[in-house]
Amino acid sequence: MNHFLLAEPPPGAHTGDFDEHYGVYLMELLINEMLAHGAAKSRLRAHLYGGANLNSGFARIGTKNAEFAKAFLASERITVVRADLGGTQARRVDFRPARGQVRCRTVENTLAPEPRPSTRPPVARGDVELF
Template identity: 75%
Template sequence: MNLMQDPPAKPLTRITVMQGQARVSAGPRVEFSTVLGSCVATCLYDPEAELGGMNHFLLAEPQPGAPATGFDEHYGVYLMELLINEMLANGASKPRLRAHLYGGANMHAGMARIGSMNAEFARGFLARERIALVREDLGGNSARRVEMRPASGQVRCRTVANSMAPAASPAPRAPAASGDVELF
């Protein structure tokens, strides 16, 4: 007797979404993954376009009175807009978008409640943009690992050891150029 076997499935392409990043895909074998402490990740999905995306932001928005330096990829205000615009550019429709929010833990007692501020910002942003929030796992004091299959919109969130969460500080930037400029 000769048994028919299914061909082996193609391996999953795992993409880590780091602080300050947003990724979008419709690939059926793609999985986004991130680890969060006080940071927040937004997972967006358009069920009709079978397209999804994830961002990972460190801080909600610049403090009032902070010097305007253009955009900063660590702020949610920038990464939320980037994620939505990338989704729309790849065929999503804003009225169909569905959101999940994860993270926002307050990792260290006695310190600023950055996680709570990030969670509050993300909820408010989605409400202002009229994007349906269908699931959230925010707050507490535990780190989380989030995995998303963007083409299906499936998301898994689980708590992990706090030591797995990235440090809550932006990556160092190259120093700004300085010196005299001569115009011709």
């Protein structure tokens, strides 16, 4: 399961911009691990939950997250089995990976974690080493 908050823009970008580099990176980590455990890309299926704009005063980060996720899955040709996106309410998702079962409920926004900047990967961003 990938859960992005993705509120952190790339350095030098405008606040509220979606960091596509980071979203693609997170998805690649997830997919590579799945392939390493025996998954085949053609058999991958996706569920999308979330993308609500919880705070009307902020940039529409939820909408941008949802748009990224849909565009990513379309370009990677990964079928979306079920999607419950948008709105202004928080969601709680229970996922049973072995059976592929998902339950999604909307909950009070006070139960949602405070948005906080996502941490960068432990390695420096885009480190280059020439041999």
